[in-house]
Structures are given as C-alpha cells and as structure tokens.
Amino acid sequence: MAENYDVIIIGSGPGGYVAAVRAGQLGLKTAIVEREHLGGICLNWGCIPTKALLRSAEILDHSNHLKDYGLVLEGKVSPDVKAVVARSRGVSARLNTGVGFLMKKNKVDVIWGEAKITKAATGAQPGEIVVSKSTKPVVEPQHPVPKNVKGEGTYTAKHIIIATGARPRALPGIEPDGKLIWTYFEALKPDFLPKSLLVMGSGAIGIEFASFYRSMGVDVTVVEVMPTIMPVEDAEISGIARKQLEKRGLKIFTKAKVTKVDKAANSITAHVETEDGKVQQIVADRMISAVGVQGNIENLGLEALGVKTDRGCVVIDGYGKTNVPGIYAIGDVAGPPMLAHKAEHEGVVCIEKIAGLPNVHPTDKSKVPGCTYCQPQVASVGLTEAKAKELGRDIRVGRFSFAFNGKAIALGEDQGLCKVIFDKKTGELLGAHMVGAEVTELIQGFVVAMNLETTEEELMHTIFPHPTVSETMKEAVLDAYGRVLNA
Structure with missing residues (x-):
C-alpha cells in the first residue's frame, strides 16, 4: 500500500527544501523527493560555490593592488586553481549536509529517486507519484546520497509541489560538450586555467564567470546579443559596470551574436556577427555558454495530467497553484525571475496557503531583488x-x-x-x-x-x-x- 503524506515536494533546491521546512513547522506530514543532491543547483553548482570562487577572486584582486593601500608584499600572489576549486566545493558540501540536517530536524522524509506524477488529487482521493531509481550518479564523494532515505515505490499526497529547478539552455549547433564548450557545471571546477575564454551571454551567470576568470588572469571576451550587458538591469547602471569591467581588461561585444563555433583539438573559433553584419572570428581555449536556463518539466507526467506550461515553465498563480487541483510549482521551473530567493519565498507562500493560514499574500515579483556578484x-x-x-x-x-x-x-x-x-x-x-x-x-x-x-x-x-x-x-x-x- 502506498505511503500517504499531506505534502510531497519534488526537488530539494532552495524552493523545495524551504517549503519542506515550513511544512514541517506547520505540522504537515511531508516528504521531499531528490534524484541527485540535496540543496539543488544553488547549493551545489550555482549560488553558493560561485560566490566562494568570486571571494577568492576578490582577495586576489586586492592582493595585486596592495601598494594602493600602502602595503608591500615581496613577490606576486598567483592563483592555485585546484585549491580555489577545492575550497568552493568544500563550502558547497557543508551546506549540502546542512540541508539533510534540516530535513531530519523538521521530520521531513527524504525519498531518493526520480518522481513522476501519475494521478492528481480528485475529491477525497490524494494525488500519486511513482518514484523510480535515480539515473543521476553521485559524482563527488563530498555529496553522497544521505543515509536513512526512502527509495523506489508509490507515494500519495493531497498536495504535490513541483520544485525541479532549471538547467542550462543550449543553442542549436553550439551545444556544450563539457570539454571545449562549458556550462556553469564545468566552469565551476576547471582542471586548469585556460589562457583565453569566450563567454556567450552577459546575464548574471555569464558576467560572474567572466569576472572570476579575468581575476584569475585569463583573457576574457564576452559576447551579448542585446544592446547592453546584464540586459535586465537599468541601462545606466549596466553602462557603468561595463566601463569598470573593461577597465579590468574584459573585451565586450554587444549587439553581437555567436553564429557558429569551429572546434579544434584544444581550442574553439567563434564566428561573431556584429551589428553591422560583419563576422569576426575569435579564437579561445574554452567557451562558456551562458544563454539562460530552461525549466526541468520533462518526464514528470505533466502533459498527461493537463498541467499548463508556457515556454518551458509551469504556469502558476501567485500562490504556486497550477490549473490542475492539488498540483503546484515553485522556483525556476515556474518561470522568471529564476532566482533562489524567489523560489524560497514562493515555497513558503505555497505551503502557508495549503495549510490555510490567514492573510497569506501572493508572491509579488516586482519586489524580487536581483544581484550580480561581479567586480x-x-x-x-x-x-x-x-x-x-x-x-x-x-x-x-x-x-x-x-x-x-x-x-x-x-x-x-x-x-x-x-x-x-x-x-x-x-x-x-x-x-x-x-x-x-x-x-x-x-x-x-x-x-x-x-x-x-x-x-x-x-x-x-x-x-x-x-x-x-x-x-x-x-x-x-x-x-x-x-x-x-x-x-
């Protein structure tokens, strides 16, 4: 017989695990399903480890300008990329462990595997998910599968929350290959520092990595299709940021796009079309594709259940409700702004509405702050x-x-x-x-x-x-x- 819960949450990123914590606080019998790592992309491959890298970059920048502060250091400080990456991964692992502690503290069951919603709640009948064995292998010993987790099987709940996050978007013909063309996964833990790097896309992810690698001494070029870098920002602010980034040595092309990439044994040649229609070839050791992300909506059973989606994301109201009763979505999978703090807030709002708390206000996306941690x-x-x-x-x-x-x-x-x-x-x-x-x-x-x-x-x-x-x-x-x- 299937084990029944009040709430089952699919995905343990910032939205999912925070929703689980709040559900536990409110006395709801709660389970969270995860297939890869507690904490999701943010704790393991995004927000946190990138900030650890950028902290190392900031200290390196300051150390190379000590004379400006009246200080003298014999010799030049240089980066040890393996040590920088090891520190970043250690910070991530610490927080990954912390999420497991929070689940235990709040009496949230962790189910390990891949979930598919097979039934939506109807009347007195709960919704149903089937959990199969995870196809995502553990790739790092510091991010193991937690102990005492539940596994494959059928589980039921009146309320099912989708919090499956997002993954890097790939442009046709310029798909990342993990070797020459990186996503943020490879950029986070390089085996070596390339001498030159081309970054395609100047949103927060692209600019943060461009800033980090420039601090590490890499020759960095950024290509952005929009008129300004960080296009969601106020144009005056992004203009000031651009001047400072260029002063640090970054080369930036706006109103330009990568139309083609030729691969050699250990380098790429990007064909960059500029505003005037001319094509410039840029050679670099490596390239980062940072052209946005797309929601993880596949293989969840959404289409069969009639859950409405739009441009790769689940459509919700201000409380996380989808068009199908008993099914909700929060975080990146529910659309922009795709930010961890937005996901956390949506998770709390969704759970409090489910629990029937009074005066629960819908998420107001106009008051979601955005931050880019470049220099x-x-x-x-x-x-x-x-x-x-x-x-x-x-x-x-x-x-x-x-x-x-x-x-x-x-x-x-x-x-x-x-x-x-x-x-x-x-x-x-x-x-x-x-x-x-x-x-x-x-x-x-x-x-x-x-x-x-x-x-x-x-x-x-x-x-x-x-x-x-x-x-x-x-x-x-x-x-x-x-x-x-x-x-």
Whole structure:
C-alpha cells in the first residue's frame, strides 16, 4: 500500500527544501523527493560555490593592488586553481549536509529517486507519484546520497509541489560538450586555467564567470546579443559596470551574436556577427555558454495530467497553484525571475496557503531583488528608469556617486552609483539600482522600503550610520528631490 503524506515536494533546491521546512513547522506530514543532491543547483553548482570562487577572486584582486593601500608584499600572489576549486566545493558540501540536517530536524522524509506524477488529487482521493531509481550518479564523494532515505515505490499526497529547478539552455549547433564548450557545471571546477575564454551571454551567470576568470588572469571576451550587458538591469547602471569591467581588461561585444563555433583539438573559433553584419572570428581555449536556463518539466507526467506550461515553465498563480487541483510549482521551473530567493519565498507562500493560514499574500515579483556578484557588484529591485517611462509613470530620479562617499573612498572603491526612481505624484519608490562595492548587501534596504510602501519622506528621515556605503542610498533619495547634501 502506498505511503500517504499531506505534502510531497519534488526537488530539494532552495524552493523545495524551504517549503519542506515550513511544512514541517506547520505540522504537515511531508516528504521531499531528490534524484541527485540535496540543496539543488544553488547549493551545489550555482549560488553558493560561485560566490566562494568570486571571494577568492576578490582577495586576489586586492592582493595585486596592495601598494594602493600602502602595503608591500615581496613577490606576486598567483592563483592555485585546484585549491580555489577545492575550497568552493568544500563550502558547497557543508551546506549540502546542512540541508539533510534540516530535513531530519523538521521530520521531513527524504525519498531518493526520480518522481513522476501519475494521478492528481480528485475529491477525497490524494494525488500519486511513482518514484523510480535515480539515473543521476553521485559524482563527488563530498555529496553522497544521505543515509536513512526512502527509495523506489508509490507515494500519495493531497498536495504535490513541483520544485525541479532549471538547467542550462543550449543553442542549436553550439551545444556544450563539457570539454571545449562549458556550462556553469564545468566552469565551476576547471582542471586548469585556460589562457583565453569566450563567454556567450552577459546575464548574471555569464558576467560572474567572466569576472572570476579575468581575476584569475585569463583573457576574457564576452559576447551579448542585446544592446547592453546584464540586459535586465537599468541601462545606466549596466553602462557603468561595463566601463569598470573593461577597465579590468574584459573585451565586450554587444549587439553581437555567436553564429557558429569551429572546434579544434584544444581550442574553439567563434564566428561573431556584429551589428553591422560583419563576422569576426575569435579564437579561445574554452567557451562558456551562458544563454539562460530552461525549466526541468520533462518526464514528470505533466502533459498527461493537463498541467499548463508556457515556454518551458509551469504556469502558476501567485500562490504556486497550477490549473490542475492539488498540483503546484515553485522556483525556476515556474518561470522568471529564476532566482533562489524567489523560489524560497514562493515555497513558503505555497505551503502557508495549503495549510490555510490567514492573510497569506501572493508572491509579488516586482519586489524580487536581483544581484550580480561581479567586480563591481550590481543589485536592483523594481522598475528601471526606461520601464517606468514606458509604463507612463511621471517620475523623479535621484543619483549619488560613490565618488562622494567617504567610506567608499576609504575602501579604495569609489567607482559606483546608487540610483532611485520615485513616482512624482505619490512619492512611491518604484525602483532602486546600484553598482559598486557590496551593493548586493545594501539592496535589501530598498526592498524593505518598497515592501512597507515607504515614501521619500520616511527615507529622508531615516538616519543612516556614518561612515558607510549605505549613505549613498539616502543621498540618492535626497537628490531625487533636490536636497542632496554631499555632492
């Protein structure tokens, strides 16, 4: 007889495991199905290990500019790529183990294998999944299959949540091969540092890897089809980021596309078509394909059940509900923005709605912050200036340069900008955009302000500590209203 649960979650990435924790807290009998590694892509191959790599890159950058800080070091600091990768993998393994602990702590059963939904809930009858043996082998000893997990079999639940994440998108004819053309999987743990690298795509993944490898001394070229790098960001912010990246030695082509890749024994030649229709050949040791991701919706039984999908993602409402009763989706598989923190929030909202808690608010994607951890960092929330104008909003725009901020100058990182966008009539904060030192840690202040429906008046009367880079946030608000103090 099939074991029955209140909730079964397919996938243990940030959305899945956080949803499982919240379900356990609320007393729901919960199981989570995983086929490869607890923590999903984020903990094992994405957010966390990439930040460990970028931390090594940041320290290396600083060490090569010690004279700027009045310090002297005999000899040059050089990277040991194997040690850098080993540290990154160790950080990932620690958090992977932590997810297993959280499942045990919250009495969540872990089922190891690949799940397929065979029945949706109807009336008093629960939905059903069949779990088969995982076809994904364990590739690292530090990421083993956890002990005391359940395995193959049939399981039932009134509520089934799909949290299967996403995988790298491949362009026809330029598919990654794991050797010459990498995805983020290979880029995360290289056996060696290539002398030259071409990065196709300048979203967060592409730019972060471009920044990391440039810090490691690699000759990096970025090719982006859109007019600006990091195309979802405010154009002014991405322009500043581009100048700083180019100053570090990155070569960047925008309004350009890779049309063809020729492979040699140990290098590639990319045919890059520029805006004027001319084709330039770029030779590199390796290439990273970073042209986005696509949802993992295959082999889950969705088509047979009639679950609606759109452009490779499951269609949901603000609570994670699909068009089929008893089936939900959260995170990357449910569409953009494909960010771990969005997945976590959706997971909590979905579970709390299932549990019948009062006053559960649907996920508001307009208040999901985005962060890119290159050098310099980029962070944003809400509308860009262009989008606000496109929507017909009458706006005020405030800016404050890091060049006038005492803490940024003391850090030796005075090239940055904080930009805010307000509704001129109501004072509503519509968007905030930042580029510079540690802005990924600062953006949450604006997210909180937007969530509390704060106007410019409250922000102007908020006391920011001195000296901090956060003072740029208040000064940008003051600038929007003609009251800037330090510029």
